[in-house]
Amino acid sequence: MSTKFSKETYLYWYGLMQTIRQFELKAEEMYKMAGKIRGFFHAYIGQEAIAAGVMTATRHEDPFITAYRDHGWALAKGTSANACMAELYGKATGCAKGKGGSMHFFDKENYFFGGHGIVGAQIGTGAGLAFAEQYKGTDNVVVAFFGDGAARQGMLHETFNLAMLWKLPVIFVCENNNYAMGTSIERTSNVHDIYKLADAYEMPADQVDGMSPEAVHEAMARAVKRAREGDGPTLLEMKTYRYKGHSISDPQKYRSKDEVDEYKDKDPLVQVAATILTSGFATQAELDAIDARINETIEESVRFAEESPWPDDSEVLKDVYLDETYEFITD
Amino acid sequence: MRTIAFREALREAMSEEMRRDELVFLMGEEVAEYNGAYKVSQGMLAEFGPKRVIDTPIAELGFTAIAVGAAQNGLKPVVEFMTWNFAVLAMDQILNTASKMLAMSGGQIGCPIVFRGPNGSAGQLGAQHSTAFESYYANIPGIKVISPSNGYDAKGLLKQAIRYEKDPVMFMESEVMYGDKSEVPEEEYYIEIGKADVKKAGRDVTIVSFNKMMKVALAAAAELEKEGISAEVIDLRTIRPLDWRTILDSVKKTNRLVIVEEQWPFASVSSEITYRIQKEGFDYLDAPIRRVTSADAPMHYAPNLVAAYLPDVPKVVKVVKEVMYSKK
Ligand SMILES: Cc1ncc(C[n+]2csc(CCOP(=O)(O)OP(=O)(O)O)c2C)c(N)n1
Ligand SMILES: [Mg+2]
Numbered sequence: 001m002s003t004k005f006s007k008e009t010y011l012y013w014y015g016l017m018q019t020i021r022q023f024e025l026k027a028e029e030m031y032k033m034a035g036k037i038r039g040f041f042h043a044y045i046g047q048e049a050i051a052a053g054v055m056t057a058t059r060h061e062d063p064f065i066t067a068y069r070d071h072g073w074a075l076a077k078g079t080s081a082n083a084c085m086a087e088l089y090g091k092a093t094g095c096a097k098g099k100g101g102s103m104h105f106f107d108k109e110n111y112f113f114g115g116h117g118i119v120g121a122q123i124g125t126g127a128g129l130a131f132a133e134q135y136k137g138t139d140n141v142v143v144a145f146f147g148d149g150a151a152r153q154g155m156l157h158e159t160f161n162l163a164m165l166w167k168l169p170v171i172f173v174c175e176n177n178n179y180a181m182g183t184s185i186e187r188t189s190n191v192h193d194i195y196k197l198a199d200a201y202e203m204p205a206d207q208v209d210g211m212s213p214e215a216v217h218e219a220m221a222r223a224v225k226r227a228r229e230g231d232g233p234t235l236l237e238m239k240t241y242r243y244k245g246h247s248i249s250d251p252q253k254y255r256s257k258d259e260v261d262e263y264k265d266k267d268p269l270v271q272v273a274a275t276i277l278t279s280g281f282a283t284q285a286e287l288d289a290i291d292a293r294i295n296e297t298i299e300e301s302v303r304f305a306e307e308s309p310w311p312d313d314s315e316v317l318k319d320v321y322l323d324e325t326y327e328f329i330t331d
Numbered sequence: 332m333r334t335i336a337f338r339e340a341l342r343e344a345m346s347e348e349m350r351r352d353e354l355v356f357l358m359g360e361e362v363a364e365y366n367g368a369y370k371v372s373q374g375m376l377a378e379f380g381p382k383r384v385i386d387t388p389i390a391e392l393g394f395t396a397i398a399v400g401a402a403q404n405g406l407k408p409v410v411e412f413m414t415w416n417f418a419v420l421a422m423d424q425i426l427n428t429a430s431k432m433l434a435m436s437g438g439q440i441g442c443p444i445v446f447r448g449p450n451g452s453a454g455q456l457g458a459q460h461s462t463a464f465e466s467y468y469a470n471i472p473g474i475k476v477i478s479p480s481n482g483y484d485a486k487g488l489l490k491q492a493i494r495y496e497k498d499p500v501m502f503m504e505s506e507v508m509y510g511d512k513s514e515v516p517e518e519e520y521y522i523e524i525g526k527a528d529v530k531k532a533g534r535d536v537t538i539v540s541f542n543k544m545m546k547v548a549l550a551a552a553a554e555l556e557k558e559g560i561s562a563e564v565i566d567l568r569t570i571r572p573l574d575w576r577t578i579l580d581s582v583k584k585t586n587r588l589v590i591v592e593e594q595w596p597f598a599s600v601s602s603e604i605t606y607r608i609q610k611e612g613f614d615y616l617d618a619p620i621r622r623v624t625s626a627d628a629p630m631h632y633a634p635n636l637v638a639a640y641l642p643d644v645p646k647v648v649k650v651v652k653e654v655m656y657s658k659k
Contacts, residue, residue, distance in 0.1 A: 038454060038455040038634065039455035039456050039457060039632060040460070090632050090633030090634055090635075090636075091633070092633075098631070098632060098633035098636070099631040099632055099633065099636070100457060100458075100631075100632055101455060101632030102457075103457050103459070104457050104458070104632070116459070117457060117460055118416070118417065118419075118420070119417070149388070149389045153389055153420075154390065180389055181360075181361055181365065181368070182361055182364065182365035183364070183365070183386060183388070187364075188388035188389075189388060253365075254365065310633055311633050311635070311636055313639045315631065315633075315636055316626045316628055316640050317626060320627075320629065328626075328627040328628070329596040329597055330627065331596075331621065331623075331650075
């Protein structure tokens with residue numbers, strides 16, 4: 001059977017999606033069973049195909065920004081599992097020195113501008129990152145991710161207008177998992193197809209199967225080309241699903257188990273593994289070996305986080321101002 | 332007397348006022364079908380229906396504007412913010428419209444509205460979910476700010492705000508107090524806004540606090556009691572208007588004042604109290620007025636940094652001993 005994408009691409013997708021999935025499952029375990037992780041925790045499980053397809057359609061220097069459901073994006077951009085797990089633990093070796101936690105992963109070296117907690121805010125900030133790329137004359141493209149719930153914030157409209165007016169090199173990716181906490185998309189607007197929100201600004205837009213890395217890659221590649229060539233932004237609505245609750249504390253009474261299972265049948269990891277096997281890109285034994293390697297990486301991240309030191313108490317007043325002589329009020 | 336949780340006390344306050352007055356309605360994110368992000372409004376949709384218990388999209392500026400408009404045009408909205416951190420998006424409507432309508436219209440159009448929700452930190456939630464906003468809103472003329480520490484006070488104050496207040500009210504709760512139990516009578520009652528409450532009488536020093544920091548203040552007082560220091564503990568309950576007279580009366584007796592709050596220190600509630608008491612009670616003070624606030628920084632995630640950031644019992648005990656000039 002011939003495939004549109006190469007063996008390397010499929011194996012990369014498989015490895016990345018499996019890394020994200022295993023990381024999230026392990027982290028959730030360390031939260032629930034071991035109490036090692038606290039605060040809000042939003043798993044990316046179910047949405048991995050978006051990370052896979054977006055990664056192969058972009059370059060490393062293309063800045064990404066997202067909301068609090070950010071573990072998968074940091075891992076995709078190249079933040080180590082060690083730095084991610086340590087951040088969840090609140091350790092000094094985390095990707096934000098233990099200062100951010102689950103919702104605020106950051107990794108500037110890997111062009112990951114974070115992990116934001118105010119719904120919708122990063123839509124505008126993402127356009128600002130793109131403004132800087134345009135200003136500096138690079139051909140980098142910014143990808144700003146947000147949820148279906150975030151699409152109802154006024155921020156989206158102001159940003160879409162500005163981004164079109166100034167033809168900013170930004171791709172707005174709505175990860176539409178059908179729910180904003182307990183509220184299904186039909187209950188938040190008259191417009192259920194989020195990609196149509198672009199029409200009012202004459203912004204190019206697409207609705208994409210977010211469970212398929214192939215479809216995500218293709219739509220992203222078109223949008224990236226347009227932005228790199230100076231033709232401005234695109235809105236991509238990725239139809240996806242989160243398998244877990246909104247956060248760890250969500251009892252999920254608003255949806256049925258059947259609904260969740262229906263999506264699990266389309267699971268991107270299962271789909272990609274099947275393509276790899278039927279195309280002869282790898283044997284089951286080879287996939288098992290990949291899984292085992294990933295598993296070892298994730299287990300190692302737990303050991304690393306466990307053994308890492310806490311930030312020093314003096315860090316409370318550090319990273320507040322770059323001005324090191326700043327005199328804080330201390331009583 | 333029966334004992335109920337803080338969240339139930341709030342729910343009873345809203346439900347009782349909604350039964351009394353058709354013009355009162357509740358609006359906010361996840362308040363109806365999900366029964367409230369923190370289950371404060373549990374069962375209210377079932378009782379009052381979707382016309383009066385209204386789920387909104389995540390659009391704080393938009394739905395706040397709707398509520399502010401509705402208040403100007405005869406309704407009495409209660410708006411729940413999932414937390415006050417998100418109300419920042421609606422600040423324009425609160426500051427530039429709600430608080431100023433009466434003044435701008437020469438007294439013609441007021442804005443009887445209650446904004447409520449959890450405020451301040453709630454464990455390791457990181458910088459964007461942990462701000463305590465009392466001092467922000469208390470800075471604004473035209474609005475009132477309430478910040479109760481227990482279910483009993485919360486119910487009486489919220490009922491008062493919904494039923495009798497004609498001006499915009501900010502009502503600040505706390506995620507970590509919603510499960511707290513307190514004695515709340517079956518009979519209806521109201522608590523006047525703008526009245527502090529002496530929660531523990533004492534002789535040697537006055538400790539003023541509010542909201543969940545009252546627990547720290549009371550625990551510190553108990554600790555000090557063991558060492559022979561008798562602290563009077565005052566719960567502000569309302570931040571604006573500030574009941575400085577109750578504080579002054581106490582200071583006249585104790586001659587010492589320590590304020591404990593979760594705000595950042597600059598231009599905080601303690602700054603305002605300190606100004607007022609040094610002006611009105613200068614001759615009664617035997618020591619500088621002191622305070623324990625949150626650290627002058629965003630709150631970080633790591634557990635030890637959260638602990639280092641917040642006021643706690645040892646910090647309060649230490650400062651009290653300093654104003655007592657005690658040697659130990
Ligand atoms: C301004 C603001 N309002 C409310 C919240 C609380 N909140 C956090 S996530 C969320 C739902 C967001 O849903 P969506 O945008 O679809 O993203 P998803 O969680 O599905 O990835 C809400 C209401 C918040 N963090 N910020
Ligand atoms: Mg969603």
